[in-house]
Amino acid sequence: MAPDLATRAELVKLARALHTSPDRVAFAASLGPAGIRRLRERVVTALYDEHRAAFQRVAAISRVLPTPLNVRIALRAFSPLLAARVAGEMAPERAAELANRMPIEYLAQACVHLDPRRAVPVVARIRPDRAVAVVLALVAREEFITLGRLLEAATARIVEDVTNRVSDEAVLWIGCYAESDEHLTRVFTALPAERVRGVVHTALTGPAELRLAGLAMIGRLTDDRFRNRVADHAAEADDDVLTRMLTTAVEVGGLTELATAVDAMSEPARRRVLELPVLAEHETLRRHLLGR
Numbered sequence: 001m002a003p004d005l006a007t008r009a010e011l012v013k014l015a016r017a018l019h020t021s022p023d024r025v026a027f028a029a030s031l032g033p034a035g036i037r038r039l040r041e042r043v044v045t046a047l048y049d050e051h052r053a054a055f056q057r058v059a060a061i062s063r064v065l066p067t068p069l070n071v072r073i074a075l076r077a078f079s080p081l082l083a084a085r086v087a088g089e090m091a092p093e094r095a096a097e098l099a100n101r102m103p104i105e106y107l108a109q110a111c112v113h114l115d116p117r118r119a120v121p122v123v124a125r126i127r128p129d130r131a132v133a134v135v136l137a138l139v140a141r142e143e144f145i146t147l148g149r150l151l152e153a154a155t156a157r158i159v160e161d162v163t164n165r166v167s168d169e170a171v172l173w174i175g176c177y178a179e180s181d182e183h184l185t186r187v188f189t190a191l192p193a194e195r196v197r198g199v200v201h202t203a204l205t206g207p208a209e210l211r212l213a214g215l216a217m218i219g220r221l222t223d224d225r226f227r228n229r230v231a232d233h234a235a236e237a238d239d240d241v242l243t244r245m246l247t248t249a250v251e252v253g254g255l256t257e258l259a260t261a262v263d264a265m266s267e268p269a270r271r272r273v274l275e276l277p278v279l280a281e282h283e284t285l286r287r288h289l290l291g292r
Helices: 005-017 022-049 052-062 067-077 080-087 092-099 104-113 119-123 128-140 144-153 156-163 168-176 181-189 193-205 208-220 224-235 239-251 255-264 267-274 283-290
Strands: none
Touching (some): 005 022, 052 080, 067 092, 080 092, 080 104, 092 119, 104 144, 128 144, 128 156, 144 168, 144 181, 168 181, 168 193, 168 208, 181 224, 193 208, 193 224, 208 224, 208 239, 224 267, 239 283, 255 267, 267 283
């Protein structure tokens, strides 16, 4: 049986932390999303604490040097990975002060390697215009796991500036890998109503993986009224599109999230979905959506 969508997302993030592929960590699926996340947090602790003392010494030296000199040294002598590890041992204000003077592409590469336990306080202190530029660079690199981790640091201004300039697909993938349901909900509820409708349409009409990302998003929303609105937007699609969504949930995984979405729909929307001919053809669908 395929793992549910939340488990799949956590397996992808665990694989990223271990620098391997999701199929190499598939054995952890039995732990469930919460268990995989705890395992990932222990992995992060072990990996980032291994040489922490050395990076702390470099960070201590940087405190006595002027900011322009620190920036020149970092750009000449440190890879983005090493710079990120040192930044993780600095006070967030100091790390952000240096980041505000560094090239955007260098910062984008460094963000990928920031200690997840210390990344948000640093990113939250970077100038908004530069934060937006870094986010756009990360989107161009399809670093959606990194962006999902940094979602907590996104202010309303950053959300508005970024979402006005990125595709619906990027919005969906960032949401898919968000670390917190509350932060995911905060960002999505800040989107204009028509953009929300557009994101839902893109999810429904996209490839199977994008449809699953959309289902996962609905399942994670913590604002019930907003979830109801998103679910009703989904029910506006034509029968063929809805049928593809339902069969994808059966074939690839996502029945739990599908049931959540259908339950969130208004009565007319729910009735329309439950009357689709595909339910008569799939016992699994009937069992999950109708309870029989």
